[in-house]
Amino acid sequence: MFSSSRNTAQTNISTTKRRSLRMMQVFLAFFGLLVACSNRPPQVPAISPNALKFYEKHPDYLFKSIIQRRFKLEDIEPTIKALHAPFRVSLAGQSFQKRNIYHVNIGNGPVKVLLWSQMHGDEPTATMAMMDIFNFFQQKDEFDPLRQEILSKLSLHFIPMLNPDGANRFTRRSMQGIDINRDALRLQTPEARILKKVRDEVKADWGFNLHDQNIYLGAGRGPYPASISFLAPAYDYEKSINEVRGDAMKLIGLMNQVLQTRIPNQVGRYDDAFEPRAFGDNMQKWGTRTILIETGGLKGDPENQELRRLNFTIFMSALEGIANQVYQKWDFSGYDSLPENESNSFHDMILRKLQIMRNDKLYTVDLAFRRAEVEAPAPNKYFYKSTISELGDLSTSHAYEEHNLEGYQAVPGKILSGVYPSGQNIGPAEIKDFHSRGITDIQRTGWAENMEQSKFPLLFIRPKDNSADPGQSGVIGLGVNTSLLIQKDGVTEYVVVNGFLHKIL
Numbered sequence: 001m002f003s004s005s006r007n008t009a010q011t012n013i014s015t016t017k018r019r020s021l022r023m024m025q026v027f028l029a030f031f032g033l034l035v036a037c038s039n040r041p042p043q044v045p046a047i048s049p050n051a052l053k054f055y056e057k058h059p060d061y062l063f064k065s066i067i068q069r070r071f072k073l074e075d076i077e078p079t080i081k082a083l084h085a086p087f088r089v090s091l092a093g094q095s096f097q098k099r100n101i102y103h104v105n106i107g108n109g110p111v112k113v114l115l116w117s118q119m120h121g122d123e124p125t126a127t128m129a130m131m132d133i134f135n136f137f138q139q140k141d142e143f144d145p146l147r148q149e150i151l152s153k154l155s156l157h158f159i160p161m162l163n164p165d166g167a168n169r170f171t172r173r174s175m176q177g178i179d180i181n182r183d184a185l186r187l188q189t190p191e192a193r194i195l196k197k198v199r200d201e202v203k204a205d206w207g208f209n210l211h212d213q214n215i216y217l218g219a220g221r222g223p224y225p226a227s228i229s230f231l232a233p234a235y236d237y238e239k240s241i242n243e244v245r246g247d248a249m250k251l252i253g254l255m256n257q258v259l260q261t262r263i264p265n266q267v268g269r270y271d272d273a274f275e276p277r278a279f280g281d282n283m284q285k286w287g288t289r290t291i292l293i294e295t296g297g298l299k300g301d302p303e304n305q306e307l308r309r310l311n312f313t314i315f316m317s318a319l320e321g322i323a324n325q326v327y328q329k330w331d332f333s334g335y336d337s338l339p340e341n342e343s344n345s346f347h348d349m350i351l352r353k354l355q356i357m358r359n360d361k362l363y364t365v366d367l368a369f370r371r372a373e374v375e376a377p378a379p380n381k382y383f384y385k386s387t388i389s390e391l392g393d394l395s396t397s398h399a400y401e402e403h404n405l406e407g408y409q410a411v412p413g414k415i416l417s418g419v420y421p422s423g424q425n426i427g428p429a430e431i432k433d434f435h436s437r438g439i440t441d442i443q444r445t446g447w448a449e450n451m452e453q454s455k456f457p458l459l460f461i462r463p464k465d466n467s468a469d470p471g472q473s474g475v476i477g478l479g480v481n482t483s484l485l486i487q488k489d490g491v492t493e494y495v496v497v498n499g500f501l502h503k504i505l
């Protein structure tokens with residue numbers, strides 16, 4: 001009995017233990033589920049089937065007159081003026097130099113969307129995509145139901161090329177020397193006054209502030225350029241999130257999802273510091289859900305034509321997402337997942353692990369090059385003027401073009417003595433002869449500077465005074481455009497001329 005009652009007691013105890021163990025297990029399982037839920041990537045809406053089609057069908061809507069970044073108002077103005085119903089085109093005003101700035105409107109819906117491009121004159125990618133969007137709305141095809149939905153739910157307002165004076169000279173600032181995007185409060189430029197006036201008249205619910213950014217920004221620290229970056233600009237120094245800014249963040253999540261299908265890892269987030277003088281920040285403050293889109297660099301796309309196609313794709317996806325309100329299904333995770341723009345981490349070319357010599361000492365460096373664009377005398381043309389943009393251990397930097405040259409030494413090339421006849425072509429045999437003699441630079445007058453010339457395996461320079469013994473092309477150092485012979489065991493295998501690597505013939 002005793003033992004039995006002890007047994008009974010034991011049984012009771014163990015039953016109680018088991019019960020509490022069970023409860024503990026249930027609790028742990030529930031808690032675990034909670035943890036698992038919070039760790040699991042948030043559920044995002046499925047990508048719109050149209051998003052992929054916008055990209056595929058873009059060639060049908062391409063505004064073919066422009067296929068390069070350098071163009072002027074006169075290249076788009078006749079087409080804008082000729083837009084017919086259902087488009088409504090009006091003159092929004094004139095630039096400082098009296099160039100026309102247009103307000104293009106289509107759609108009758110209650111939600112007002114304002115898109116303005118090229119506030120900075122040398123940032124033309126979105127203008128090209130806007131011209132494609134104008135074509136899109138003039139055609140009839142399988143997208144007709146979507147066109148109807150967008151135009152019945154939204155009113156679209158475009159200001160293509162807000163800074164035609166800057167575009168004319170392919171420079172950032174207005175003709176007054178003012179950065180229009182720092183003139184949102186003082187309104188000293190006619191261009192800024194026009195943008196503010198249109199925004200206030202339209203009472204825009206959404207604003208798309210369309211720019212191009214430095215091509216040397218990385219998307220985070222990895223080897224990816226920030227080919228397109230987004231920002232929902234802050235409206236205060238605390239970077240608060242209200243409904244207006246929150247909606248902009250949600251829509252960015254949607255656009256990023258579309259971009260990741262085409263340029264994975266190459267989407268960044270622009271610096272979100274509050275800038276009290278900028279339009280985006282103030283628009284957000286004035287109650288317009290504002291999205292900054294900055295187009296950067298993409299490998300193999302020097303004229304931004306693929307980036308233009310991607311601009312078209314995300315603009316159309318955004319308009320669809322606003323019209324059918326899918327953006328509201330997004331949380332902030334898409335926006336928050338974007339890596340920040342990493343400044344100064346990219347170059348056009350990096351040659352890795354080269355040996356160079358100074359004071360009879362050999363040492364190993366990575367050499368980085370950037371190819372600056374210089375306006376050429378011919379209209380809408382440019383040439384490259386390259387410099388060594390960084391040297392040393394560049395293991396944390398990246399480039400659109402990289403070569404491992406371990407085991408090679410770089411030495412400055414020589415300048416050909418005497419002035420080379422200006423009208424005479426230089427053929428492959430002569431190039432080979434020059435390179436075999438270690439000559440990279442040619443003194444010459446009267447040659448036209450253009451892009452093709454700037455990729456030539458010989459550098460043309462203006463004649464020096466001491467042309468009898470002009471010496472070598474320079475020293476290997478920061479900020480100079482030294483032509484290089486790339487040698488293995490004293491034999492030249494490559495030359496670097498104006499920031500381009502050429503295998504010698």
Ligand SMILES: [Zn+2]
Pocket residue numbers: 120123211212
């Ligand atoms: Zn800009």
